[in-house]
Each structure stands twice: as C-alpha cells, then as structure tokens.
Amino acid sequence: xxxxxxxxxxxxxxxxxxxxxxxxxxxxxxxxxxxxxxxxxxxxxxxxxxxxxxxxxxxxxxxxxxxxxxxxxxxxxxxxxxxxxxxxxxxxxxxxxxxxxxxxxxxxxxxxxxxxxxxxxxxxxxxxxxxxxxxxxxxxxxxxxxxxxxxxxxxxxxxxx
Numbered sequence: 483x484x485x486x487x488x489x490x491x492x493x494x495x496x497x498x499x500x501x502x503x504x505x506x507x508x509x510x511x512x513x514x515x516x517x518x519x520x521x522x523x524x525x526x527x528x529x530x531x532x533x534x535x536x537x538x539x540x541x542x543x544x545x546x547x548x549x550x551x552x553x554x555x556x557x558x559x560x561x562x563x564x565x566x567x568x569x570x571x572x573x574x575x576x577x578x579x580x581x582x583x584x585x586x587x588x589x590x591x592x593x594x595x596x597x598x599x600x601x602x603x604x605x606x607x608x609x610x611x612x613x614x615x616x617x618x619x620x621x622x623x624x625x626x627x628x629x630x631x632x633x634x635x636x637x638x639x640x641x642x643x
Contacts (some may be wrong), residue, residue, distance in 0.1 A: 486634055489543040489572075491563040492579075494521060496590070497551035500582040504549055507627045536563060540570065545634050548576040548596055550614060555596040564596060568608065573637035576614035577630075581622035592616070613637065 492501050524535045536559065540546075546567040554560055567574040576597065580590040600608035615633060617625035 486544045486631070487542055488545045488547050488634065489540055489563070489567075490547050490549055491560050491567075492549040493551055493554045493557045493560065496553055497549060497579060499584045499586060500551065500579040500590070501549050503582050503623060504577070504579065504626060504630075507623075507630060532559060533562070536566065540566060540572070543572065545637050546572050546574040547630075547634070548574065548614075550576045550578045550593045550596060551580060552591045552593045555594040555599060560596060561599070564600065564608075568600070568612075571641065573634070573641040574612055575633055575637040576612070577626060577633070578614065578616045579622070579626075581617060581619045582626075611640065613640075 490501060490505065492498075524531055527534075540563075546563060548554065548560065548564065564574065566572075576595065578592055580592045583589055595609050595614045597609035597612045597614055598607055602608070613633070613636065615629070617623075617629075
C-alpha cells in the first residue's frame with residue numbers, strides 16, 4: 483500500500499518528542515519535521531509568514547492528523563490548522579499522544595479534544611463528526627502503529643459523506 487501524505491498538527495514545544503515517535507512509525511508520509519531553528523525563522527516573519535508556511539505545507543496532503551497533547555487545544559496555530567483543514571474539505575482526525583513516553587518527562591496528561599471548541603451554525607460540535615482517538619494506555623505506540631492507516635482511511639471516507 484502506498485504511503486498517504488498527511489499533515490501533522492501539534493504543539494511543538496510540549497510534544498515534539500512524542501510527535502517524532504508517531505512520525506517514526508513510517509506508515510504515512512508526513513510533513514517534513516521543521517527544526518527548531520527553521521521554526522524560529524518562520525515565526526520571526528510574523529503571522530503572515532506562519533500562515534504561508536502552513537498553507538504551503540497543506541498542499542497535496544490527503545489528511546490532517548492533530549496529535550493531541552496536554553495543551554494542544556489552546557494553541558492558536560493548531561486552531562488555525564483545524565479550521566483550514568475543515569474549510570478546505572480535508573479529512574481530519576485527532577490522536578491523543580499523552581501516553582507515549584517522552585524521554586525528557588515521561589507520560590503526559592491527557593489534553594482536551596481540540597474539536598470540541600468548534601461548532602457549526604446549528605450548534606453541533608465539530609467533535610461530533612471528527613474522531614479523536616485515545617490509544618490503549620498500556621501500549622499507545624503499538625495501538626497507533628496498528629491503527630493509523632485505518633484511521634486515515636476512516637477520516638477520508640467520513641469526509642466524502
């Protein structure tokens with residue numbers, strides 16, 4: 483099976499090491515990790531530069547995966563990426579990553595579902611149509627590795643409805 487190109491959305495500061503574990507699974511073709519130095523360069527360009535970087539990296543991606551850590555739901559650029567994915571018609575879903583062990587600080591606290599804070603005009607929450615998976619705490623890495631391709635396929639099928 484060909485690897486599907488995806489965009490990973492996450493809180494860089496808190497979760498980059500957990501995100502690297504997900505990227506290393508290798509089942510998907512994710513956006514190239516940006517180094518801390520490159521991200522600082524993008525940030526120095528201000529909001530317009532960050533939006534341009536996100537928009538450029540969204541191109542040709544089949545799905546957006548929000549990797550949910552403790553503070554992900556509060557991050558303004560994650561919110562922008564969720565809104566952009568939905569408005570662009572891209573399939574999107576989340577995966578809680580708090581149970582992946584970070585070498586610096588171990589397991590994290592479970593973050594809020596970031597899709598809860600978005601609502602349609604009728605008041606229905608985005609979380610009612612966008613999945614946010616919480617992998618098995620006993621072996622979160624294995625659960626993610628075994629299910630990520632399926633979750634992408636599910637998000638694509640759901641978005642086509």
